[in-house]
Amino acid sequence: MEFRQHKLDNGLEIIAECNPQAYSTALGFFVKAGSRDETDQLNGVSHFLEHMVFKGTPTRSAADVNRELDEIGSMSNAFTTEEQTVYYAAFLPEYQGQAVALLSDILRPSLREEDFAMEKKVILEEIAKYDDQPPYGAHDRCMVAHFQSHPLGRIVLGSTQSVSALTRQQMLDYFRSRYSPSNIVVALTGRVDFPRLVEQLDRCCGDWEPFEAPRQILPAADHQGLDVYYKESSVQQYIVQIANGPAVEDDHRYAARVLGTVLGDDSGSRMFWELIDTGLAESAALGSYEFQGTGLFMTYLSCAPEDTQANLDTVRQIIEQAQRDGVTDEELRQAKSKILSHLVLQSERPANRLFSVGNNWLQHRVYRTVRQTMDRYQQITRDDVHAILQRYPLTHTTTVTVGPQTEVNGIAARPLPAA
Amino acid sequence: MENQSIHHHTFDNGLVLLAEPMSWLESAAFALLVPAGCNYDPGERLGLANLVCEMVQRGCGSRDSRQFINDLELLGADTSASVANAHTSFGGAMPADSLIEALQIYADVVQRPLLPEDQFEDARLVCTQEIRSLEDDLPQRVFHQLRQMRYGDPYGRKTCGEFAGVQAATADDVQSFFHGTYRPNGAILSVAGNVQWPELLAQVERMFGDWQPRQAAMAIPTPTSETCRQVSVEASQTHIGIGYASVPYSHPDYFQARGAVGVLSDGMSSRLFTEVRENRGLAYAVFASCHSLRDRGSVMCYAGTSTERAQETLDVLLAELIKLADGIREDELARLKAKIKSGLVMQQESSSSRSTSVAADWYHLGRVRTMDELVGILDGLSCESINRYLAAHPPSDFTIATLGVKPLEIPFGISSAQA
Numbered sequence: 001m002e003f004r005q006h007k008l009d010n011g012l013e014i015i016a017e018c019n020p021q022a023y024s025t026a027l028g029f030f031v032k033a034g035s036r037d038e039t040d041q042l043n044g045v046s047h048f049l050e051h052m053v054f055k056g057t058p059t060r061s062a063a064d065v066n067r068e069l070d071e072i073g074s075m076s077n078a079f080t081t082e083e084q085t086v087y088y089a090a091f092l093p094e095y096q097g098q099a100v101a102l103l104s105d106i107l108r109p110s111l112r113e114e115d116f117a118m119e120k121k122v123i124l125e126e127i128a129k130y131d132d133q134p135p136y137g138a139h140d141r142c143m144v145a146h147f148q149s150h151p152l153g154r155i156v157l158g159s160t161q162s163v164s165a166l167t168r169q170q171m172l173d174y175f176r177s178r179y180s181p182s183n184i185v186v187a188l189t190g191r192v193d194f195p196r197l198v199e200q201l202d203r204c205c206g207d208w209e210p211f212e213a214p215r216q217i218l219p220a221a222d223h224q225g226l227d228v229y230y231k232e233s234s235v236q237q238y239i240v241q242i243a244n245g246p247a248v249e250d251d252h253r254y255a256a257r258v259l260g261t262v263l264g265d266d267s268g269s270r271m272f273w274e275l276i277d278t279g280l281a282e283s284a285a286l287g288s289y290e291f292q293g294t295g296l297f298m299t300y301l302s303c304a305p306e307d308t309q310a311n312l313d314t315v316r317q318i319i320e321q322a323q324r325d326g327v328t329d330e331e332l333r334q335a336k337s338k339i340l341s342h343l344v345l346q347s348e349r350p351a352n353r354l355f356s357v358g359n360n361w362l363q364h365r366v367y368r369t370v371r372q373t374m375d376r377y378q379q380i381t382r383d384d385v386h387a388i389l390q391r392y393p394l395t396h397t398t399t400v401t402v403g404p405q406t407e408v409n410g411i412a413a414r415p416l417p418a419a
Numbered sequence: 420m421e422n423q424s425i426h427h428h429t430f431d432n433g434l435v436l437l438a439e440p441m442s443w444l445e446s447a448a449f450a451l452l453v454p455a456g457c458n459y460d461p462g463e464r465l466g467l468a469n470l471v472c473e474m475v476q477r478g479c480g481s482r483d484s485r486q487f488i489n490d491l492e493l494l495g496a497d498t499s500a501s502v503a504n505a506h507t508s509f510g511g512a513m514p515a516d517s518l519i520e521a522l523q524i525y526a527d528v529v530q531r532p533l534l535p536e537d538q539f540e541d542a543r544l545v546c547t548q549e550i551r552s553l554e555d556d557l558p559q560r561v562f563h564q565l566r567q568m569r570y571g572d573p574y575g576r577k578t579c580g581e582f583a584g585v586q587a588a589t590a591d592d593v594q595s596f597f598h599g600t601y602r603p604n605g606a607i608l609s610v611a612g613n614v615q616w617p618e619l620l621a622q623v624e625r626m627f628g629d630w631q632p633r634q635a636a637m638a639i640p641t642p643t644s645e646t647c648r649q650v651s652v653e654a655s656q657t658h659i660g661i662g663y664a665s666v667p668y669s670h671p672d673y674f675q676a677r678g679a680v681g682v683l684s685d686g687m688s689s690r691l692f693t694e695v696r697e698n699r700g701l702a703y704a705v706f707a708s709c710h711s712l713r714d715r716g717s718v719m720c721y722a723g724t725s726t727e728r729a730q731e732t733l734d735v736l737l738a739e740l741i742k743l744a745d746g747i748r749e750d751e752l753a754r755l756k757a758k759i760k761s762g763l764v765m766q767q768e769s770s771s772s773r774s775t776s777v778a779a780d781w782y783h784l785g786r787v788r789t790m791d792e793l794v795g796i797l798d799g800l801s802c803e804s805i806n807r808y809l810a811a812h813p814p815s816d817f818t819i820a821t822l823g824v825k826p827l828e829i830p831f832g833i834s835s836a837q838a
Binding site: 021022024060062066067072073075091092118120121123125127128129132133134210225232234235267268273276277278279299302303304309333337338340341342344349350 | 444446474485489491492493494496512513540541542543545546547549550551552554556557653655656658686687689692693696698699700717724750755757758759760761762767768769
């Protein structure tokens with residue numbers, strides 16, 4: 001396994017974790033553009049743009065792009081988050097040249113008006129799909145309630161209203177403000193011909209004009225509250241709870257992940273034994289998520305509506321007890337064993353490994369081998385975990401619930417607004 | 420591709436052990452299929468197989484339920500358990516040196532579960548939660564409607580059963596289902612990853628060799644003549660399912676049928692994606708796939724679309740299915756072959772994906788197809804062969820399921836009940 005890197009004159013960074021033994025190659029263009037970089041008016045444009053990138057360039061129609069992606073037999077897709085848009089493909093090593101040529105071309109899309117109008121319909125269907133799917137927007141609503149006017153309080157998909165109002169010109173302007181080569185990392189994992197890669201990217205992307213694409217990193221507020229939404233047709237009640245946690249650049253995040261595993265992993269955690277094993281809840285999980293400048297702990301709970309209050313009380317007791325007494329040596333050992341094994345299993349596929357390699361570089365220009373990451377988790381002590389709880393009290397939560405309950409904790413349910 | 424060896428041994432008690440050594444991986448994975456699927460649920464106890472699956476994981480051998488999970492987690496085993504129609508399956512992926520110990524635990528699960536009566540009510544609640552949460556999963560519900568109409572009872576059953584059946588089940592039912600269905604004759608244990616065959620064989624012989632065979636349970640099939648079911652639900656989208664008869668995996672023509680469905684649905688240049696999503700913007704999610712029981716198969720399609728465009732979506736879907744009988748093109752087949760071949764090579768990167776494929780092959784064929792054989796079959800596919808198959812078996816006699824605010828108009832004569 002060898003790490004290699006190169007920076008083009010226009011600022012585009014190329015990194016690769018090369019494994020000559022691998023069966024496949026994974027390639028990703030990681031763009032630092034997500035819903036936090038939008039304005040309220042433009043909400044949803046990052047994700048919509050991600051779709052439009054597959055709609056072609058001056059030399060390729062949308063059908064050409066789809067056909068060529070399939071011709072190289074690739075497993076390809078893209079996704080958008082609050083912080084990044086990632087275009088990726090996994091393919092057999094002999095297709096490296098074709099894949100690089102194709103992806104680097106589509107990253108300069110034409111954004112044709114007729115494609116824009118058609119794809120808008122697809123995005124609106126995507127929003128409607130999530131509207132029909134548990135937890136019925138509880139996650140998005142909780143992010144909005146927790147972050148309030150902070151940029152992370154913007155929903156990745158946007159709303160039916162904001163997406164309907166978007167124009168092609170607005171998207172083009174947004175593209176020109178975010179898709180600077182200096183704001184993009186090209187990452188590869190698996191079997192990689194690095195010299196050929198650099199030469200080709202220089203040819204394909206070397207003329208991309210660089211410009212400043214700053215991102216505002218604002219401190220996050222510490223909001224607390226409970227919002228109850230009524231959805232009659234839902235069978236279960238869905239609850240999302242958010243507390244502040246360590247940011248992506250904060251070394252405490254390793255301890256945060258260990259803490260999340262002890263308290264809220266989907267098996268063998270405290271929440272599992274109290275709520276899942278007993279059949280009191282359908283799911284109960286707690287995990288940590290990091291962003292630039294801030295992070296969060298998110299609890300997800302689904303259960304029979306009438307058990308909502310009792311289960312929320314149980315979650316609170318679990319958290320308060322941890323806050324008071326920390327975690328045990330046995331729990332620590334068990335959590336580490338799970339995390340380390342997960343890291344090993346994940347890293348066997350270049351297509352999985354790609355995301356940690358690319359993401360780490362995009363977020364903070366760091367490359368870590370799987371072993372280095374494992375060592376970091378090994379070093380976590382009970383004190384580290386306890387320190388996290390002191391620093392980020394999990395009792396300070398923003399909670400949103402959606403379901404057929406008409407009242408939770410004395411708060412009357414409001415009708416669920418349109419997506 | 421490295422030389423692939425697949426080992427097989429059938430023990431005296433009927434248990435089949437399969438192994439595919441993958442020396443380049445750090446992991447190993449197993450799949451253990453016992454012939455205890457929901458096909459064997461008594462009619463008034465639908466959901467019993469799922470309840471038994473939950474109960475056998477609440478302690479086994481010398482471990483109580485907590486020790487069971489703790490030990491697996493210390494081994495770094497990422498495990499799963501699920502009920503299908505024919506089998507209850509247990510599986511896990513882990514660092515290779517944990518495999519034998521994990522198998523020892525599962526030898527206890529299937530032979531010496533504690534089935535603790537004091538946990539029966541908790542287990543019943545867990546199963547009830549699963550049934551309730553499925554009610555909120557509209558795409559899954561459409562597939563269940565389709566399966567019920569395509570296969571009748573018991574092959575079209577919901578694997579998690581029905582609320583009434585789980586409510587009626589007793590601890591005695593659990594005992595008798597376990598003793599009637601958890602048996603080595605008809606069970607398959609497949610292992611893939613960094614393992615040595617001689618050692619594995621000896622260890623499995625020691626762990627499973629004394630498992631006593633039992634008489635096989637019989638499932639009594641009751642076909643159905645229902646071909647269309649439209650259920651009214653409050654939802655943003657209408658969820659559409661279409662099914663039609665196809666050949667099972669073991670049929671000599673299976674790959675002809677699979678090839679035709681691939682042209683319909685594999686990849687972004689496939690017909691459904693192009694016609695439904697790209698050209699008309701009717702849906703975000705649209706696909707078709709082959710589904711196979713041992714002796715019969717189906718093609719099942721899905722699209723989720725907003726209410727006002729649902730009729731058009733159904734019409735376009737049906738038109739594409741009917742048009743398939745006119746044949747496929749060379750370029751479509753070439754792309755499909757590239758995609759399937761890449762997928763086959765990439766299976767080599769995942770022990771869990773190989774362990775489940777190997778077990779499935781054995782169940783359907785009584786042997787395991789090697790990569791070379793599969794590549795040979797793929798190379799042998801031609802437009803002529805697929806078109807010949809399609810001409811003889813044109814998609815027809817459609818089964819239709821919808822979930823949405825209002826029912827759709829079903830064109831006359833497309834399903835056998837109307838013809």
